[in-house]
Amino acid sequence: MNMENFIRKILKYQSVTSTFDKLLEFEPENGLTVVAESQTNGVGRLGRQWQSDSGGLYFSFYVDSRAALDKLPFLAIICALAAHRTLSKYVSCYIKWPNDIVSEGKKLCGILTKTAIFKNNASYVMAGIGVNVNNTEFADELKDTATSLKHITDIEHNKDEILEKFFNEFESICSSLSTEQIINQYSDVCITLNSSVALHYTDGTVVEGVCTGICGDGTIDVETEKGKINVNSGEVSVRGIYGYV
Numbered sequence: 001m002n003m004e005n006f007i008r009k010i011l012k013y014q015s016v017t018s019t020f021d022k023l024l025e026f027e028p029e030n031g032l033t034v035v036a037e038s039q040t041n042g043v044g045r046l047g048r049q050w051q052s053d054s055g056g057l058y059f060s061f062y063v064d065s066r067a068a069l070d071k072l073p074f075l076a077i078i079c080a081l082a083a084h085r086t087l088s089k090y091v092s093c094y095i096k097w098p099n100d101i102v103s104e105g106k107k108l109c110g111i112l113t114k115t116a117i118f119k120n121n122a123s124y125v126m127a128g129i130g131v132n133v134n135n136t137e138f139a140d141e142l143k144d145t146a147t148s149l150k151h152i153t154d155i156e157h158n159k160d161e162i163l164e165k166f167f168n169e170f171e172s173i174c175s176s177l178s179t180e181q182i183i184n185q186y187s188d189v190c191i192t193l194n195s196s197v198a199l200h201y202t203d204g205t206v207v208e209g210v211c212t213g214i215c216g217d218g219t220i221d222v223e224t225e226k227g228k229i230n231v232n233s234g235e236v237s238v239r240g241i242y243g244y245v
């Protein structure tokens, strides 16, 4: 993967609506990053909100989609692997497909990828990552499913250091691993693989099965009563049969 023109230009803000909104105010450059102390309208997957009080690490960056990362789900897979490598330096954690980082059964980090369309047809995509670092309070509806590094380790962590480690891992993965190696490394730390899962579709349907494979395009195969289905992250949220994981 060609990462030659990937820059680390990090623009820091106190409060933004969403780091995606702020990033879109700038001409795209491969690796240009917006990081904010807090977001007033942080967005999550499947139209959800992302609680973004100060304490967390919230950032979005552009990726030149000609760098062979053009498929959004695959960019999310790379980001999940980079986030897992980073956060496992602090706590024991794993990936919950498609791209949550989970520790002690609760979510520590979420990732969202988006396309960015520009007038001159420049082909850029954006990755947005939220890590619960020093967060101490979660909204009632998140209390059972969210955690933070501080909560797990009882100490505060340096967000700049985490951001730097993330980009070290991201660049290393992109420049040195093949697609197959990325999928293999992702599979090694993915709790969803070989687990029983309940697929909650956005239309309310729930389908149960066992996840039997992570595919090269970031989708999963799930063996159900009615046979094997291929599942795309854009349409479902995955739960364990008995709970969040």
Ligand code: BTN
Residues within 6 Å of the ligand: 017, 018, 019, 020, 039, 041, 042, 043, 044, 045, 046, 048, 050, 057, 058, 059, 060, 100, 109, 110, 111, 112, 128, 129, 130, 131
């Ligand atoms: C998820 O639902 O798991 C994805 C959450 C992604 C949150 C991050 S925080 C930085 C970036 N800006 C946003 O508004 N969302 C992403």
